[in-house]
Amino acid sequence: MVKGVKIKRGDEIYSRAVILSSGTFLNALMHTGLSSTSGGRYGEMPSTGVTEALVKLGFETGRLKTGTPPRLAKDSVNWDVLDPQPGDENPQPFSYQTDVSEFPFLPQLNCHITYTNQSVHAILEKGFNESPLFTGRIKGVGPRYCPSIEDKIVRFADKGRHQLFLEPEGLNSDQIYLNGFSTSLSAEIQLEAMHKIKGLENAEMVRPGYAVEYDFFPPHQVDNTLETKLIKGLYFAGQVNGTSGYEEAAAQGLIAGINAASKIQGRADFVLKRSEAYIGVLIDDLVTKSTEEPYRMFTSRAEHRLLLRQDNADLRLMKYGAGFGLIDQKLSDNIKEREELIGASLEICRSKKLYAKAVNHHLESKGSSPIDSTETISKLCRRPEIELKDLIGLDGTGSDPVLLKLLNDDVALRQVEIELKYEGYIKRQQETIEKLEKYEDLKIPLTLNYLTLNALSLEAREKLGRIKPRSIGQASRISGVSPSDISILLVYLKK
Numbered sequence: 199m200v201k202g203v204k205i206k207r208g209d210e211i212y213s214r215a216v217i218l219s220s221g222t223f224l225n226a227l228m229h230t231g232l233s234s235t236s237g238g239r240y241g242e243m244p245s246t247g248v249t250e251a252l253v254k255l256g257f258e259t260g261r262l263k264t265g266t267p268p269r270l271a272k273d274s275v276n277w278d279v280l281d282p283q284p285g286d287e288n289p290q291p292f293s294y295q296t297d298v299s300e301f302p303f304l305p306q307l308n309c310h311i312t313y314t315n316q317s318v319h320a321i322l323e324k325g326f327n328e329s330p331l332f333t334g335r336i337k338g339v340g341p342r343y344c345p346s347i348e349d350k351i352v353r354f355a356d357k358g359r360h361q362l363f364l365e366p367e368g369l370n371s372d373q374i375y376l377n378g379f380s381t382s383l384s385a386e387i388q389l390e391a392m393h394k395i396k397g398l399e400n401a402e403m404v405r406p407g408y409a410v411e412y413d414f415f416p417p418h419q420v421d422n423t424l425e426t427k428l429i430k431g432l433y434f435a436g437q438v439n440g441t442s443g444y445e446e447a448a449a450q451g452l453i454a455g456i457n458a459a460s461k462i463q464g465r466a467d468f469v470l471k472r473s474e475a476y477i478g479v480l481i482d483d484l485v486t487k488s489t490e491e492p493y494r495m496f497t498s499r500a501e502h503r504l505l506l507r508q509d510n511a512d513l514r515l516m517k518y519g520a521g522f523g524l525i526d527q528k529l530s531d532n533i534k535e536r537e538e539l540i541g542a543s544l545e546i547c548r549s550k551k552l553y554a555k556a557v558n559h560h561l562e563s564k565g566s567s568p569i570d571s572t573e574t575i576s577k578l579c580r581r582p583e584i585e586l587k588d589l590i591g592l593d594g595t596g597s598d599p600v601l602l603k604l605l606n607d608d609v610a611l612r613q614v615e616i617e618l619k620y621e622g623y624i625k626r627q628q629e630t631i632e633k634l635e636k637y638e639d640l641k642i643p644l645t646l647n648y649l650t651l652n653a654l655s656l657e658a659r660e661k662l663g664r665i666k667p668r669s670i671g672q673a674s675r676i677s678g679v680s681p682s683d684i685s686i687l688l689v690y691l692k693k
């Protein structure tokens with residue numbers, strides 16, 4: 199059970215819950231060419247002693263690596279020869295509560311694109327013999343999906359060039375972030391290679407790129423609440439759990455924060471399911487699969503992604519926000535009203551039939567085949583060339599008060615249209631979820647000693663004992679645990 203933290207100067211701070219979210223700082227080493235210095239980020243000290251203290255208590259630890267590209271002086275880039283990459287013409291805020299009349303709030307700056315070429319690659323290759331990555335000085339595993347430029351040259355040797363984005367670091371910053379050129383080669387090599395890139399012939403390097411190597415805690419050691427299995431009240435969140443990136447870190451901070459507070463307030467654990475949110479997929483993957491390389495949350499990792507849509511995030515998650523007192527009553531009521539409107543509209547669209555003489559003219563005008571007698575709105579809406587808003591209004595449907603209201607609510611209209619167009623797929627996904635949920639929620643005690651369950655395969659005993667899944671659903675997703683192992687576990691749990 200956690201008691202609190204002891205800080206460097208000796209003070210003790212007591213708390214019933216502690217969240218460790220120290221990012222890339224634990225025993226962090228920065229590498230550029232032959233030089234390695236201690237530090238979690240340029241100009242910032244590493245954090246020492248935390249890993250060692252936790253290892254003493256029985257935690258496993260590993261080493262990962264990330265990197266950052268050089269920063270350039272804005273005025274030294276020849277912008278005239280580079281292609282601008284403007285942001286979205288009509289950017290959308292994350293929240294309905296954002297006042298869109300003033301959105302975006304700040305002036306928008308363009309990024310620009312350029313490319314490496316064969317001469318750039320040849321210069322970079324000259325530095326490989328001093329590269330901390332290739333000479334074995336970096337032991338940590340880097341992010342597969344965000345490789346350094348030297349990694350890209352080696353792994354994709356057939357590619358003659360790689361795309362680079364020049365990103366302004368801020369409205370009031372004179373620095374440019376050379377996205378795509380993350381590197382730990384020596385500063386001299388970085389500069390020489392950069393000068394062969396179109397637009398960067400005279401670029402001034404404000405700061406070279408570098409790699410950071412840091413300790414993490416393989417995440418099978420935390421529960422879905424992000425509480426550690428070893429020490430109650432201790433939570434790990436963010437890059438210390440082996441993830442990479444802003445969103446992954448923010449999502450874990452939110453969940454660890456909610457659960458730490460809930461623990462102190464005596465409230466129930468808060469866990470999102472894989473079928474409810476990407477956060478559910480992220481944390482479940484971490485807990486059941488652990489990770490040996492920086493984990494990135496891709497949509498492709500979610501088996502229920504047809505349900506995890508941006509347009510229905512409010513319907514999926516707003517109720518939890520309201521439960522925690524984070525959503526005001528008015529917004530909560532609006533969401534409820536919209537949910538009812540969507541439900542009522544779906545019902546009408548599935549039952550209301552339109553006559554051929556009322557719709558064929560419209561169908562033909564869209565290049566869609568005419569119908570013989572009648573067809574429901576929902577079936578017609580499934581045709582890719584047909585839009586729901588055009589069907590409403592044909593054959594007297596426009597006078598239906600529910601559908602009239604739907605036409606005036608773009609968000610609800612879009613959701614009804616998506617639900618109708620992909621009805622078959624969505625239904626199938628929902629059935630799969632229901633089937634899985636029967637097991638998903640069947641809890642396994644954390645204290646279960648798998649080594650005593652001789653009927654399980656050796657591999658299953660070892661993996662289950664190491665990961666300690668919280669439920670049968672989780673156990674079934676651990677690689678090496680077979681359906682027959684799951685049946686054995688089910689029998690045991692029923693007993």
Ligand SMILES: Cc1cc2nc3c(=O)[nH]c(=O)nc-3n(C[C@H](O)[C@H](O)[C@H](O)COP(=O)(O)OP(=O)(O)OC[C@H]3O[C@@H](n4cnc5c(N)ncnc54)[C@H](O)[C@@H]3O)c2cc1C
Nearest residue numbers: 219220221222223245266435436437438442443444445447
């Ligand atoms: C230059 C740069 C560019 C990036 N670009 C992107 C990007 O484009 N997209 C993306 O998704 N991600 C990007 N990342 C990665 C992203 O910033 C991190 O993945 C994310 O911030 C990790 O969040 P975290 O909360 O785990 O750790 P951090 O944000 O690193 O926070 C850790 C904090 O803990 C503090 N700390 C550490 N040890 C101690 C201690 N012992 N006591 C007290 N405090 C301590 C540190 O000072 C720091 O403030 C970038 C990172 C950098 C450095």
